[in-house]
Amino acid sequence: MIEKKIRLGNLFIFYGQLLTRKQQEILKLYYIHDLSLGEISENLGISRQAVYDTLKRTEKLLEEYEGKLGLLNKFLKTRCKINELLVNIDYLIEDIDKNFDRNYVLEKINDLKKMTLEILEESS
Template identity: 40%
Template sequence: MDKKDLLSNREEAIALFEIYKPLLSFESVRRFEEYYYDDLSLAEICEFEDVSRSAIHDALKKTLKKLFFYEDKLEILKKRKKIAKSLSDYKNASGMNKENALKRLLEELENAI
């Protein structure tokens, strides 16, 4: 992912945060939640914390880099997406396609374990 997109890909950031939150510091979790869940602006966060806007921006970028680093190594979100796709394919298939979709789903589940 391009560095300039780190703060803009909200959906993926939140999905990664939900998975890797236990690996982050208390401060990183608090700032992430304020920005992404409470929808506070960088200016509002820096006002509460009495630090510069760039300090908050840099801290959020650092947190996102950590989240993407963890995902790069562990691939938990990637595996969940593959399983969800295989499950969806299975639900939407019929006949022989359903059997093939079930095989793919089982393979994805085995690979995820």
């Protein structure tokens, strides 16, 4: 359930502006403010079933947007590659501290540059 909340929260960040205000409001109340269906229906003056139906339709709609546009997936892949890049930079710093070999360092810097260019190419 927590993973679903995180995923829908992320989808909402990317695609929330494509939803109606009512859909945005219900999604925020349910997933961000953690209100129950009954509490939301009471606050908005609509039936519990209407809240449930709106949530399910909106969740499906967000997944459809992601299926077509893939912005969240692209973001997560880019983030993962940047983390990998940072780890490699840390390793290079450790290697420099242990044994400074100019050619080795230049080779590793070139590898990091290639990784950075790959990230930029995939992001555009």
